Amino acid sequence: MSPALLAAAAGLGLGLSLIVAIGAQNALVLRQGLRSEHVAAVVAVCLLSDVVLITAGVAGAGALVTRAPGVVTVVCFAGAAFLLVYGLLAARRALRPAALLTDASGARTGLAVTVSTAVALTWLNPHVYLDTVVLLGSLASTYDDRRWWFGAGAALGSAVWFLGLGYGARLLRPVFARPRAWQVLDAGIAVVMVVLAISLAVRGAAGS
Structure with a gap:
């Protein structure tokens, strides 16, 4: 295998290892996929956001982020505030099973609301920056002129x-044909959103 393909394979492996975990993005994508509701839009937002952030990291933005702790604290x-609100909304849905599926009139969450939620869960989550911009960007720099192959992977x-x-x-x-499964x-x-919110608040307090 050529050095370029080895770099791409390394990027693919690390990218998957970072993204395949329970998190804000994945929870939203899973829920929209199960409901068959605006799936393409949500996937597009998450994917394009990742590509932009990975590109920024490979280009060297990670070093700039680490030099601005005040920005990281604010983010x-x-x-944390956004994830806490989203977690409370999920808890309310779990306590009100009648609201889990579309109602009798076929009401669905609007496209604008869904897309804005996906954007917020991505760009207001510092973990995304740490994974894609800082960590991936730092490791990509070790591949020198093949760092863009790493980023492509x-x-x-x-x-x-x-x-x-x-x-x-x-x-x-x-499995999710039953309201209990949605609960x-x-x-x-x-639980995941509240835990993430607490961890971000702790990180922000430590950095202030």
């Missing part, structure tokens, strides 16, 4: 994951 608190990992999660979620739809999912999302 941490803003992200990481971007491919994001594409494989988000497309697979968003459109593969329908395979789990028989469990939303309860799990609520």
Whole structure:
């Protein structure tokens, strides 16, 4: 295998290892995939955001971020507030199973609301910057002139994951045909969002 392909494979492996975890983005993509609701839009937002951030990291923006702790602190608190609200909304859905599925009139979450939620869960989450810009960017720099192959591999990992999660979620739809399953999912999302919010608040306080 050529050095360029080895760099791309390393980027693919690291990208997948960072993204395949329960988090704000994945929870939203999974839920929209299960509901078959604005899946393409959510996947596009998450994927394009990852590509932009990975590109910035490979280009060297990670070093600039680490030199601006005040910016990181502000983003941490803003992200914590948003994730806490999103977690509380998920908890309310879990406690009100009648609201988990579309109602009798076929009401669905609007495209604008869904897209704005995906944007916020991505760009207000400092973990995304730490993973894509700082960590991936730092490791990419070790590949010198092949760092863009490394970045391409990481971007491919994001594409494989988000497309697979968003459109593969329908395979789990028989399980989620029961309101109880949605209650469990939303309860799990609520716990994850609140834990992430607390961890971001702690990080922000430590950096202030």
